[in-house]
Amino acid sequence: MTQLTISEARRSLLDLPEKLARVPERAVSITRRGRPVLAVMPWEFYESIVETLEILSDPEMASALRESVEDIKRGRMVSHVEAKKRLGL
Incomplete structure (x- = not known):
């Protein structure tokens, strides 16, 4: 630094x-x-740090983040186009 x-x-x-x-x-x-x-x-950098701390201090959000990272590692993803299609957008 x-x-x-x-x-x-x-x-x-x-x-x-x-x-x-x-x-x-x-x-x-x-x-x-x-x-x-x-x-x-x-x-903007300060705000991103605060937002990250808020997410990580919320047990439910932290758990959802860990699950999302695991999904990415295992290839369990859908494309943006597919997500929009599934959501009817």
Whole structure:
């Protein structure tokens, strides 16, 4: 993960959105005295993390996700076209 000191982050705060767009990790670690104290990330990335945590903290949703992954591994899938057909769309 890309790291910036608090002083560097303060100087480049207005440029951070553009910097994050160029960073593959999609987040920047802000350090104080060499230790990470903050993470700065694009809002969409933050929202996706929160949504993932909500899904994984719900036992029913987590179970459904595990079953879905197992279905994919075993090849138990239908195409988008077939799914629409089955749903009458």
